[in-house]
Amino acid sequence: MRQEYVDIKAKMSRLKVGALQPKTVVRVGNHRIGGDTFTLIAGPCAVENLDQMHVITQAVKASGAHILRGGAYKPRTSPYNFQGLGEEGLELLKEMSLQYDIPVITELVDIQHLEKLALSADIIQIGSRNMQNYALLQALGQVERPIMLKRGIAATIEEFLLAAEYIINAGNPNVILCERGIRTYETVTRNTLDLNAVAILKQLTHLPIIVDPSHGTGVKEIMGPMAKAALACGADGIMLEVHHQPEKALSDGAQALIPTEFATIVKELSPLAHALQRKIHHV
Amino acid sequence: MRQEYVDIKAKMSRLKVGALQPKTVVRVGNHRIGGDTFTLIAGPCAVENLDQMHVITQAVKASGAHILRGGAYKPRTSPYNFQGLGEEGLELLKEMSLQYDIPVITELVDIQHLEKLALSADIIQIGSRNMQNYALLQALGQVERPIMLKRGIAATIEEFLLAAEYIINAGNPNVILCERGIRTYETVTRNTLDLNAVAILKQLTHLPIIVDPSHGTGVKEIMGPMAKAALACGADGIMLEVHHQPEKALSDGAQALIPTEFATIVKELSPLAHALQRKIHHV
Amino acid sequence: MRQEYVDIKAKMSRLKVGALQPKTVVRVGNHRIGGDTFTLIAGPCAVENLDQMHVITQAVKASGAHILRGGAYKPRTSPYNFQGLGEEGLELLKEMSLQYDIPVITELVDIQHLEKLALSADIIQIGSRNMQNYALLQALGQVERPIMLKRGIAATIEEFLLAAEYIINAGNPNVILCERGIRTYETVTRNTLDLNAVAILKQLTHLPIIVDPSHGTGVKEIMGPMAKAALACGADGIMLEVHHQPEKALSDGAQALIPTEFATIVKELSPLAHALQRKIHHV
């Protein structure tokens, strides 16, 4: 056995995130993330306006998405890029959630937004850039919402789990991990989706793990294959960016699927999920 | 669409490796690599002795392996490590091949070994360290054996395809690509198996692609999940290191599966292959 | 000329961080960071107690340090590691500053600590983990203290400059950049100190740049050579961790210099600074 694996296995087993604890299944409305379910999260990168949200939400829900994603606060590399609609975005998400009966996930970038964000969001996403923002992680310990923690762009597996430990240790056990690609030298893809890490994490922790092929690849043409690979290696779900007009999207249009592409991917995942004894459709 | 992907797609389409050419299916005895077949290559890292080879070859053949692997010449980081049995190793491979009716793949490290190696090997493997040894690649153009070219440890997708182009352009069209993990900052795994690259390569080239989870992860506990992920993302086969006594292996014992573990992985791949309409068993 | 360099040069020249602006020289008490001065920042990783601070402050001041460093709030990978003395640490820093007449730099990890921290700190450090904590960066725009922004562990040069742009655009022009090593595959050193980036940044921005060989190497034996290299490639100063009892240090002891080692490095920098026409000593 590889010594580095043996060592981290032993180390993590002594922590609250460790695999010796019972498997965590996170309830979100009637949906459960983890266990034998393979969760589908879909929606636009950013909430842009009411029409956009109706078209996309209706479409992804019809294709089988369990949870709607959409950014109201967008952490952008440049201060001059579109930073999200803010509270207006939160309200649009709430409206979609109620009208289409679908839970919502959105990103928190500032603890001061928490109170309002928690009124709209069923799951709070912490982005890669904040994975080691420990002040934020500790504040999330007191929040009564599940947290989806995205892996930092060059975070080791150990750092990722210890960031989750911060949240759990501060009082919130409902943490979902999200692998979203790491930074390597390759430029054809946006990042390198690290499925090794997903398979290792399934050994080291009881927390559910979602894979984000949109950020992990940045290339529409391989979303389908990588979604299947995520399912095959043991992930508990995927998160995909879907936009009805990618060429007009205010952020990340290049990697957004159109609704029919998303529908095709879900259809192709079905026989695979069946072969792997994972549930992908609502009963 | 991601511009970097569009650019490389256009560039590769003008080359002999490019996806506009008909899909390459490589015949090895009665077996075909590529097409609807999912190929299983298994065997020890290094050929060590006759007993070892009998035990392992019999076992992997019984579990469904199509091709036997085994190193006679081992490129080792230190000059003081076991460098392989050389010609004696080639003879043992030949003996196994005949007795168990299974094709053999082994690594070529020096063009001067070619003549003898070609008597034993059905497929010639070029290792990561030699992926850009252009003198060797060009010499392989004149060889009447298929070549399995492993990706360099930090090779870009473009460099990998251009290395294959060297071989094809020199006259040998039977090239099989092998993704075996890239070097990143993560130390829990030996390398980071790059399935993004596999999915991208399926878009860019007509060549078959084998995935090597043994070197790509170095961790036995995730060989099964990563073998499944390789199948799911479109790879044409996997190569796995199998040893009946990993703790006594002369190289890479820490990542070798024992024969029953290999058998289990093959069994678990079957329903997945069926769901994906890939053939994994001999008819 | 390399196209990627030409492109970023043009892009950055349109920003507030861009090299077309006059060179920024940051005043801290009587000291100036930037211009022809080569700044020496030294002190312990973490503030631990009064005795420790007296011994170290006295020593580094005597050797020529212009600024004292010391962490009161420590962002630690594990929630179970020493997290710093907090407000008590800030008070100890203030006491040192007054008694030894030396400005102080310390890290801010939570905007809620700002008011108290600003009473002790002459410069506010933002650590690597928070380089893209945009909520924090924007809040710093309103602060009347210079900010030293450390590069994220896998931040590109562009992302680093755009993070600085967030602070300047929010109203605070006194930003100092700090290169502290990037994450690569090499494990002998803690990180890979990226002096390429320092030389490029000197071309792209008017902001002063400090180099941190302590985190950038993690190896005491090469602190001296890398401090010299930082000076030679155009950096505006270095920051070094110094502890009188590294083996008892509560964090990062392995990379701390003892005071006599720090003194030796400063001595060896002098003729080099002279040859490069940089001022290293108080007049």
Added chain:
Amino acid sequence: MRQEYVDIKAKMSRLKVGALQPKTVVRVGNHRIGGDTFTLIAGPCAVENLDQMHVITQAVKASGAHILRGGAYKPRTSPYNFQGLGEEGLELLKEMSLQYDIPVITELVDIQHLEKLALSADIIQIGSRNMQNYALLQALGQVERPIMLKRGIAATIEEFLLAAEYIINAGNPNVILCERGIRTYETVTRNTLDLNAVAILKQLTHLPIIVDPSHGTGVKEIMGPMAKAALACGADGIMLEVHHQPEKALSDGAQALIPTEFATIVKELSPLAHALQRKIHHV
């Protein structure tokens, strides 16, 4: 002390490359590489024609270069790029060497070229792509020429030293190491020049170390600062690409200095070398 450093220090000290051996100084004609000399190697990426070689050789010699570089056999990523003039290139190098009384270094890519190449070359360069071509390294053990071994693009410090060990162990003690940048995620520069590695290597081995800022940065604008940094951190010399018409160069024109730029860099290195007690000029 950092454990990983302690471990490699102990491991390397048991090898022929280890620091316990006396410092190696390589004689090339009247010049010595290593010791208190700082060696300047300069010339074009590729030998193109007689005129080019006259102009460049005359210029770099006049500016103080000790050794002329120039590729006759070029290992190129694409088989369709200019591969060098081959034997004609070797003859041009020989002619320059005789006419301008300057030793020559050129790359060997195929052991079959050795006999002819050794007639022209005073030093044989092994490129990054062949750093782990062990068949080649072992053949070099029998060669009566010094070898300059370039670091592989993602080679660890340990792998680099063990590659040198292959050559020395095979019988050739005259090995010069060359740091030429490693592959990281940064795209502004061609590679990331790793001066950490240079400083570490000076601790671990008795072999001289040359730094190649041309490949290590790919950006002309920072050649000067990085050459100075190489000198300051303890390197034994630098190798720079110089071309009189970079825009017409058959390879790597974007990173080539024109002769006056090279002359300026040499001038700026002089006071630095003096301050560091390194000799840079012929006596």
